[in-house]
Amino acid sequence: MADLSTVIHNIKLKNPVLTASGTFGYGIEFDDFFDVNLLGGFIVKGTTIHPRQGNLYPRMAETSSGMLNAVGLQNAGAQYFANEIYPKLTKYETNILVNVSGSTIDEYIACAEIINELDRIAGIELNISCPNVKEGGMAFGTSCPSAAAVVSAVRRVYNKTMIVKLSPNVTDIAEISRATEGAGADSLSLINTILGMAINAETRKPVLSTITGGLSGPAVKPIALRMVWQVAQAVKIPIIGLGGIMNATDAIEFFLAGASAIQVGTANFIDPLASVKIIDGIDNYLNRHKISAISDLIGCLHM
Amino acid sequence: MRKSVQNLKVIANLRLNDDHHLLQLHAPDQLENIIPGQFANIHVDQSQSIFLRRPFSIHAVDYESNIISILIKEVGDGTRSLAHSPVDSYLNVIFPLGNGFSIPSAKEKVLLVGGGCGVAPLLHLAQVLNRHKEHDINILLGSRSRTDLVELDQYAIYGKVFTTTEDGSFGEKGFVTDHSIFSTQLGSFSRIYCCGPEPMMKAVASKAKASSVWCEVSLENTMACGFGVCLCCVTETIQGHKCVCTDGPVFNINQLKWQI
Numbered sequence: 001m002a003d004l005s006t007v008i009h010n011i012k013l014k015n016p017v018l019t020a021s022g023t024f025g026y027g028i029e030f031d032d033f034f035d036v037n038l039l040g041g042f043i044v045k046g047t048t049i050h051p052r053q054g055n056l057y058p059r060m061a062e063t064s065s066g067m068l069n070a071v072g073l074q075n076a077g078a079q080y081f082a083n084e085i086y087p088k089l090t091k092y093e094t095n096i097l098v099n100v101s102g103s104t105i106d107e108y109i110a111c112a113e114i115i116n117e118l119d120r121i122a123g124i125e126l127n128i129s130c131p132n133v134k135e136g137g138m139a140f141g142t143s144c145p146s147a148a149a150v151v152s153a154v155r156r157v158y159n160k161t162m163i164v165k166l167s168p169n170v171t172d173i174a175e176i177s178r179a180t181e182g183a184g185a186d187s188l189s190l191i192n193t194i195l196g197m198a199i200n201a202e203t204r205k206p207v208l209s210t211i212t213g214g215l216s217g218p219a220v221k222p223i224a225l226r227m228v229w230q231v232a233q234a235v236k237i238p239i240i241g242l243g244g245i246m247n248a249t250d251a252i253e254f255f256l257a258g259a260s261a262i263q264v265g266t267a268n269f270i271d272p273l274a275s276v277k278i279i280d281g282i283d284n285y286l287n288r289h290k291i292s293a294i295s296d297l298i299g300c301l302h303m
Numbered sequence: 304m305r306k307s308v309q310n311l312k313v314i315a316n317l318r319l320n321d322d323h324h325l326l327q328l329h330a331p332d333q334l335e336n337i338i339p340g341q342f343a344n345i346h347v348d349q350s351q352s353i354f355l356r357r358p359f360s361i362h363a364v365d366y367e368s369n370i371i372s373i374l375i376k377e378v379g380d381g382t383r384s385l386a387h388s389p390v391d392s393y394l395n396v397i398f399p400l401g402n403g404f405s406i407p408s409a410k411e412k413v414l415l416v417g418g419g420c421g422v423a424p425l426l427h428l429a430q431v432l433n434r435h436k437e438h439d440i441n442i443l444l445g446s447r448s449r450t451d452l453v454e455l456d457q458y459a460i461y462g463k464v465f466t467t468t469e470d471g472s473f474g475e476k477g478f479v480t481d482h483s484i485f486s487t488q489l490g491s492f493s494r495i496y497c498c499g500p501e502p503m504m505k506a507v508a509s510k511a512k513a514s515s516v517w518c519e520v521s522l523e524n525t526m527a528c529g530f531g532v533c534l535c536c537v538t539e540t541i542q543g544h545k546c547v548c549t550d551g552p553v554f555n556i557n558q559l560k561w562q563i
Contacts, residue, residue: 025532032305053544060527060535062355067527071534074544217354269528270346270356272397273308 002286003293004279006040006260008238009161009186011095011122013040013261016294017251017279020242020265021046021099021125021165022071026085027092033272038279040261041095043125044081048101049110051077055132056209061198066217066244067266068196070210072132073101078114090120097163101127103136105153112158123161126154126185129192131169131214138192141167144179155184163240166190166231168220173227174234181235188231189240189263191224216266218244225257232258232299246274248281258299304335306400306530310393314370316386319453322377323420324386325362328394330369337364338403339428340498340521340553343373344529345385346395353381355527358548360424360498361399363457371398374453376420400529401552404428404496404519411493412439415462416507418479419446421499424521426454428496429461441465441492445479445503448472480506489514497521508556509563518556522547 004015019027021043027036036042054074061068075081081098089096098115102108108126115124128141128150140150151164164180166173168191177188193214198207224243232239241259245251246267254262267274282294291297311328318324344356363372375386388394404424407413413432417425422444432438440462446452449472458464466474467482475482480503489510497507498521511518524547526536531549538547539560545551556563 022534023528023532029530029532033308054534054537057524057537057539058535059537060525060533062353062525064352065354067354069527069533069535074534074537266527269533270354271308271395272528272530 002283002291003295004283004286006294006298008163008240008261009123011041011161013095015040015279016255016261016282017275018043018097018240018261018263019268019275020263021127023265023268026089027096028088030272034276037092037094038276039094041097041122043097043099043263044089045075046073046099046101046127046130047075047078047081047111047115048073048103049078049107049114051075051080058207058209059213061207061213063196063198063215063217064219066215066219068198068208068213068215069193070132070208070213072210073130073137078111082114082118086118086120095122096120097123097125099125099127099165100154101130101133101137103133105150107136108150108154109157112154116158116160121160123163123186124158125163125165125189126151127165127192129165129167131167131193131195131212132210138167138169141176141192142170144175147176148179148183151180151183151185161186163187163189165192167192168223168227168243169195174230177231177235181237185237187238187240188235189242190231191220191227191243194220194223216244218246220244221250225253228254228259229257229301245278248278248285251278251282252285252297255294255297256299256301258301260298304337304399306397308395308397311371311396313388313390313392313394316388316390320450323453324375324377325454326373326375326385326388327370328373328396330371334364334366334369334371337361337371337399337427339406339431340403340424341399341401342529342552343371343396343398344400345373347381347384353384356397356529357381357385358400358523358526358529360521361427362423363426363430374420374423397529401548402550404521404553406431407438407494410437412491413441413494413496414484414492415440415442416479416495416497416499417442417444418499418503419451421503421521421523422453424498425496426457429458433461441484443467443479443482443484445482445499478506479503480510485510489516492516494518505561505563508561512556512563519553520556520559521552522554523552
């Protein structure tokens with residue numbers, strides 16, 4: 001067996017496979033399917049300071065090789081998470097991270113302060129890239145000054161590892177990545193979903209209640225891969241790659257592009273066992289290529 | 304039974320009419336305690352346009368032979384592909400999912416109302432209700448015409464069957480809610496179970512509510528996962544948005560914010 005361990009700032013991962021926020025619930029939902037501790041870690045659902053009902057149904061449209069969603073950060077709020085859900089998560093031994101979102105900088109701060117008190121949460125993933133909320137979310141992640149402002153504000157109150165999740169809906173991803181690194185991010189994860197739209201030709205209406213939504217799945221993988229590669233040239237902090245990863249080969253491509261770890265997202269919906277199959281597949285790949293450690297693969301694209 | 308991902312073998316594929324197929328799927332492990340109204344999320348062979356699984360009610364369960372039956376109506380590429388699964392092929396299935404219908408413990412007179420492909424979970428429900436022989440089971444099935452009413456003989460094993468067709472080719476003419484059972488017997492039922500197109504379920508729910516009859520409906524919102532993590536299939540309830548896949552698909556009509 002090859003050495004699959006990797007490091008994201010202060011978080012040691014026994015393998016480089018995490019599950020993406022919003023595709024893995026609170027982990028508990030997968031207990032019937034497999035031992036969640038097999039993962040390098042998991043990132044729980046986007047959490048905000050106030051409870052959110054999310055957007056109206058319909059929130060989902062199937063697309064060629066992917067899907068659009070417009071959930072809109074439905075969650076019961078940070079205090080509910082801390083009081084009711086977190087105690088159920090302390091049974092897990094693997095790394096747990098919380099995706100933190102907000103409509104204003106103050107909301108991000110208040111949410112991060114609550115999560116900061118939870119010992120077993122290894123870090124936060126700051127979501128400045130949700131395309132499905134009217135205020136905040138992606139608006140913070142699409143300009144350098146606002147991205148830097150929210151990251152530096154949360155940096156002042158959050159002591160552990162802070163990953164910043166970037167939006168692909170920007171002109172220059174390298175510029176945004178440098179701004180967030182400069183503002184104190186410990187790591188970057190990319191990409192969040194790509195803004196898209198679906199129309200029902202028969203009814204002549206938009207499919208989603210919000211008209212637009214976020215595209216995910218294999219359809220977005222080439223864009224994600226390109227952005228990870230560009231960001232890897234631009235920053236020194238570790239990168240977590242995600243976007244359409246369905247199997248181990250997809251994951252390997254992200255490591256070669258420069259990601260130190262990956263997240264499995266939409267694939268969890270189709271095959272709840274996808275993430276563990278990907279861990280096994282990465283090990284097989286390394287053995288087959290006689291590479292002793294995953295760290296020997298990161299950023300090693302042959303040009 | 305705990306949910307799991309299994310490869311089930313297609314041991315029979317019966318064509319019931321132009322667009323309905325009945326698949327019998329054999330499970331390698333012993334089936335246990337599947338609740339009527341629970342569903343299976345079935346993977347469709349890799350194709351660009353069919354990315355997600357397709358959810359189907361569990362139509363019937365044979366615990367002795369370890370078989371679940373799935374009733375499939377061809378409506379698009381995904382259902383068409385699954386409906387034509389060859390015998391001896393395997394389907395990747397996540398099941399059993401969702402909550403299921405409430406089963407009364409004491410003797411009751413119940414009405415099961417199904418329309419279109421919504422009849423699917425009602426056969427399993429009738430099977431389970433019939434285990435308690437004292438229940439008075441009445442089953443009302445509606446469709447466009449005679450050829451769309453499938454497996455009436457199967458339902459008749461478990462209860463009295465009533466039918467409507469929109470073209471009048473079989474049973475009473477009209478929609479299910481036009482059936483005379485509603486004007487003559489509605490108040491005598493202690494429970495109504497309903498599954499079918501949403502406008503039909505709302506019409507049935509409206510009649511049940513007006514006569515203060517307990518009523519459960521099974522919803523069919525589009526979903527990505529089927530086990531409560533994508534949060535795409537929500538319906539509005541008195542307790543806010545709830546997932547049809549895990550908090551449902553069965554809801555008491557009093558929980559829903561339907562304008563009825």
